Amino acid sequence: MKKQYQLSEFQFYDGEVFITFNLIDIDTEKKVITVAVTDRGKISVHTFALLEDCGRLYFEYGIAGQEHIHIDDFEEV
Numbered sequence: 001m002k003k004q005y006q007l008s009e010f011q012f013y014d015g016e017v018f019i020t021f022n023l024i025d026i027d028t029e030k031k032v033i034t035v036a037v038t039d040r041g042k043i044s045v046h047t048f049a050l051l052e053d054c055g056r057l058y059f060e061y062g063i064a065g066q067e068h069i070h071i072d073d074f075e076e077v
Contacts, residue, residue, distance in 0.1 A: 019061075023074055026050065028058075031043065033059050053063070068069035 008023040020038040024045065027033075031050040033040035036043060050071075057071040 007076055009077045010069060010074045012069060014062070014067075021061075021069060021074070023071075026071070033053070033057075035059075037061075052068075 002034070002064075008020045011018045011021075012021065017040060022036040022038075024034040028050065031075055032047050033050045034045065034047045036045050051060065052060055053068070058068045059071075061067045061069050065067075
């Protein structure tokens with residue numbers, strides 16, 4: 001059964017503030033994910049490469065993609 005990600009959100013603490021990711025779209029065929037990112041009061045929409053590690057889908061965020069944001073950590077809001 002495929003998990004539904006609509007209205008899903010994830011908050012990531014970068015050591016200073018919480019960054020909120022709201023899932024807009026996942027395209028597993030093109031291997032991309034589009035999210036709205038709220039970071040330090042600014043909202044922007046970004047498309048990231050969708051990667052996989054040990055069966056878990058994720059995208060890289062931060063300076064040089066140092067953080068792995070796993071899709072299954074998103075929760076419905």
